[in-house]
Amino acid sequence: MKIALIRKKYTPFGGAERYIDALIGQLLDLGHEVHIFANEWQIVNAERKAQNGKLFFHDVPMIKGLSVLKVLSFALNARRLVKKERFDVIHSFERTLYQDIYRAGDGCHKEWLIQRAKYEPLWKTILVRMNPLHWAFLWIEKRLFAPENTKIVIANSRRGKEEIIKHYHFPEERIQVIYNGVNTSRFNPANREKYRSAVRMELGLFDSDRVILFLGSGFERKGLSFALEMLAGLSDSRIKLVVAGKDNPQKYRKLANQFGIKDRVIFIGPTKEPEKLYAAADVFFLPTIYEPFSNACLEAMASGVPVVTTRVNGASEWIREGIDGYVIDDLGDMSSCRSKLAQCLGQISCKAADTRRFQLSWQEHVEAVKSIYDGVFCIRAGG
Template identity: 30%
Template sequence: MNVQSLAGHSAAPPRKLRIAVFNRTFSPTGGGAERYSIALVEQLSARHEMHVFAQEADHHWPGVTYHRVSTPMRKPRWVNQLWFATVTWWATRRGFDVVHSHENTWHGEVQTVHVLPVKYNLFHARSGVRLVLRWIKVVTSPRLLAYLGLERARYATRPGRQVVVTSESLRPIMAQSYPGCAAAVSVITPGITMPDLPVSVAQKRAARIGLGLPMEGTCLLFVGNDYRKKGLEALLHALVKLPDDVVLAVVGNAAHVAEFRAMAVTLGVDGRVFFLGALKDVRPAYEAANCLIHPTLEDTFAMVVLEAMAHGLPVVVSGPRYCGISGMLQDGIDALILDAPRDANRLAEVLQVLLEQKSLQNTLSQGAASFAMNYQWREIALQQEAVYFSAITAKEKAA
């Protein structure tokens, strides 16, 4: 990841902090939440002493100290979550100015929320018998009790506690789920590092060669680790209705490849779908593609959309009901918004219009790059730094 450093920023921080950051997986292949954390650590390491606590770390950056957290057992996951929370609490009880957790832990002044709260997923829009049945399910499940217990402690009001959400759409959900933390919530979106634009024909060709993609034709791009939740099924069905020279590159967790490759075979498009697996650097995929398709069913922000827009790619993305970033976008100006991402026929119609209209492609490409310019990591990191100092000030006043 090529991230422009904050080292040369004109405004020096009030003081250099010693900061602990928690991620069970600290790797660019982990997903958007992991790339978000990594980018902030890289930026802030120019101004502060950064310590990363992780069970798996595939990252090396000057000035960052890595602490490996043991993994006695990976499954059940809730037991591992409790273990990680306990070990990191013990290791960071003292000696740090700020503890920043991207995980479901009860400790840490700063808690960054990347997904919908467990409580919200379990109880939202349920009442009467449905609510009673859900409570029965919870009280008879050690897994759910553990997750809810950790989450309740994570968002409990305490001196210095700051809760960061990655999109405005997540703020009211947090307030509804945990009203006590509403005053402590702030929004810090993901960011990007702008590449040199436009992507040249030579760059695109080199990227396609490197990824094993066809040199000719239109390449749609899908990026996501949870293929089902991110809408790959609808996209495969839509691909059937598109011209034969349209291919699809799929980037993400290879664990799901077999299931969706079989689906592509059944639909008769297996020769047009290229499963690339998890990529440490997704940049070549953005360079190789003609547009990004993100028919997600659940994303609190969707960092991949912002990354694709930074590369000037036209984007087709689910609406605000499903995807946080969509609430910030204008349909037909900087993206095409899907009201019903599960509707493969409608998705195919939208893609057909996009593929046929060069002027629309140009409008979306220019709008995408212009939008992305407002979300660069340098400025995002300064917002995070301000949250750190707010947490410290609040703790000092309460002492």
């Protein structure tokens, strides 16, 4: 099949990006021709470079400057360019205007606005709602979830499916829940022995330190301020927080200083090798305000690292309480949150690494996506 994939940035940073790269690898291995429509791309995977004969990139222009113009210009230009060629399947990973399949990896923007309003002052909520960028997202989202514009929506959690139905009344039978998979050859408990000591030494951490890992780009939505506040309430100075991800840390450095924990927080920026950080960590903590499905949570569990995250994270549907970690229902209940973190740090040790279920998950995931592609191919061929 000749397959078009739409993504603004194809880079090595981020859980979504690692997911897309792994899917592309599977499609190429199966002999499909893959075309990536992106505004920015960077191939660092040696295997992907070797497969370049059937992997093609198309530059989607995007107006620089205002974010609202970037969003609208990418959606409009992606539609224009994809229509120039005939594809068997058009699969979008962005909010766009022309696709057969939309993977709702970024969730539902209308729901995100509702969730963030719970944790911000009223004046900020009003300013956010007046921002043209959010109008643009909602304008595109309304058209994206119109049944005549998209054949199939892939949601990565049951919660995500329910949000789309609630806000846009998209036909339930045309939304398929396919949980994300994880590459267990890359993310597994054996990494602990290979990398743990060296990575801790590099970060200036001692063997006796208890390390909480926060990994994710977009610190506000991922809940870094909550992570810092919770760390401040854990008096043991051996408990350290390692923060990795793409965002400006300045605001959060100041917050750590205000909480009196600046010496217990290590900011390292984006990483191309998250598996090494999981190996160095004792618990993975993601107190996100809204998260359709955190790939990093699966990666951590597959690596044998217990996870503490919020109920609004679709990945929480995978967590077996007391085995893989714990789920937070209310970020406002700091006492309960700290208790769950402390339990992970003190009791759970590598119980999360039932890698067989993650391996099965990835195989099932790829088969499910292929099945959707086959269905779209038949519809197009019949049309």
